[in-house]
Amino acid sequence: MQSIKQCLLAGVLAATAIISVSAHAADPIRIGVAVGLSGANSVVAPAVVQSSQLAVDEINAAGGILGRKIELEIADDASGAVGAQKAYDSLVFQKNVDAIISMETSAARNAALPAITRGRKPLVYTSFYEGRSCNPWMYVNGWVPEQQVAPVVDYFEKSKGAKTFYLVGNDYVFGRGMLDFTKKYIEQHGGKVVGEEYLPIDGTDWTPILSKIRSVHPDALISATAGGAPNVALAKQLKGSGMTLPYGNLAIDEATAKSMSDVATGIYMSGSYFTSIDTPENRKFLAAMRKRFGNDLKTPNELSEPQYEAFYLYKAAVEKAGSVEPAKVIKALGEVSYDGPRGPVSMDRSRHTPLSMRLGQVQADGSVKILQTFPGVDPGAQCPNIK
Template sequence: MKFTNRISCKLKLGAFLGAVSLLTSGLTHAAKEIEVGVLFSQTGGLSIVEKSLASATLMAIEEINAKGGVNGMVIKPLVEDGASDPKTFNEKVSKLVIRDKVATIFGGYTSASRKAMLPVVEKRNSLLFYPTFYEGFECSKNVVYTGAAPNQQLNNYIPWLVKNLGKKKFFIVGSNYLYPKEMAKVAKTLIEENGAEWVGDEYLALGHSEWSSMVKKIKDSGADIVLSNVVGGSIISFYREYANQGISQKDIPIASTVTSEIEVAAMGGKFAAGSYTSFPYFQAVDTEANKAFIERYRAYTKDETAVTHHAMESAYSGVYLWAKAVSKADGIKPNEIMEATKGVSFDAASGTMTVSADNLHTSMTPRIVQWNEDARGTIVDEFSAPVIPLPYAAYGETAGNLFCSESGLDSSKL
């Protein structure tokens, strides 16, 4: 009986130690991985752009993992589809944050998708890296913004258009939602400060494809330049109708804050030729770092004709900024990474990018291109150094008078 009891005890002890061993093994394995969410639209109308953001994000993760990961941890991406729908973005980010408990989410393209994710990210004290140029007017402690703020697209752009092209009458046109309207606010102030005027401020629904009436309105307005905040597929319809009605880009050029290599390639270079765009990054940046970046991206996507553009370069660079933050963080919880993100820098294809400790937006170098018939851009203006981000530029924020800082938003300044 005693012998049997001893055997029974040994069996139980062995089973217990085996279970502990399995548990420990699982914990050790888990500690060697850090899970992140990758949330972009793989389907729907916005997938034409967002697939490239997802690809750039996954490419950066693959590169970092190939070099040993971050702090000895392999980055494990959990990929979800936002389906070009804000409600879906809300549902998917909830899954990633609440169920999967990812360390960070990389995702979003439109402001509508960001606004859909924001309540979840802030309530759960998670961390979102948002890669798109956007309208500003946001001060969140849970979002790192790696795309251009309004002052990094417009503060260089409007003065250049007035001074170098001699344009004095701006017709502002956009898609009917938040980004175009907020960008128009910044633009109007800059237009007036530079001795010009705006003669129109018009909007059509997101995705609108019938532009004949609007283009005629532009022709009849007396404008000598168009500031376009039109987004998505509407860009292609707009530029083609512009040419159909015989408006010359030489006489009344379109100066866009949105039109990138993606849209120019889709519409055909002849429709964009002579027009302008302002972004911190273009495929035309003539540096060895950018040439290597383009080659790596084309090899990764297995597409020798793939184009690079600002939002996807920001998505790629955001992963590297995040990895640097993880390397110096005290742990891998979102709030620990968030704190470590402040002040990190990365030498990107567009130049040095640094996350502001004040507002978690990123300094970057403004540039302007003029598009050619071969669908390539020629850089016609470029700052010599990165410019700090001012998300509240439309409301009077300056480098010496920040509205958004580490202590939060000073709403009394609005």
């Protein structure tokens, strides 16, 4: 027969175990957000942070994930490689987050992937980008060239009679990758690229390039920059040049366009999300954003809305896996879906997602008028060898 002392000890140990399990269950799920709070993406980063905050607030208010609250860890990647290495070192190895959900430049993403691999952390990359970036620990819910380029080029050729195109971009992986795909698409469809120029990612003077454009008289101009600040500088200088040719921007977002006043008026853009999408899901999202942030609200856009839905995709993956264990979550991320402001999203096509794409044009008030919609556009074979 056990002594009273042994019984008491057993009771204490059992109670301690229960308290330990309960405390562990109550520990927050920590999700890192690396984004360019400084540098080229600083124009759009505040909207990305707001979308992240709303998603976390909503999920936590509904009970969290598997009964655990989400805790945000936001890090500035400075919109580039060096800053991303520092941000991911902090998030992965110092703060030991459970996952990372991030909108970043391609330079930042590429610099961050080695840390993701070493730390074995699930990453949902939410930015549109040049495509074919593959890693066993990464999924992507932004668009790729196979989804985004055709609406702009086809519209210019069919509706504007464009046969010759001039391409300009920032001299790094996104700009060159996007325009390489665009050039091939134009030539495959009977058009001709009469000029192609690049400016360093931190460059601000587009004047020499605009002079070259003027000298060859192209039917249309298409650009692919680092987004944010480069878009503003290019559009302002293009307007100042007096040239009025059709202009398609493959990297501008609605928030940046709205901040540019009349400088952005008339720009054509192709994307999966605009605030003018008229669905119950998008109206609910916009109402929640306005209620949460009031006068401080940054315009939701192509770079911030996918960030919002990525938290719900992660939630669905953890719930399907029944755990935040990285390998289980990574497998589940390719098996779950979320019906949000853009429509149904499922990262099951080579770790990317089919998307409804829209061709839009910036109006005088900064809003985007949707001209055409293309449902369920496939991303193509992005990462077929990643299992």
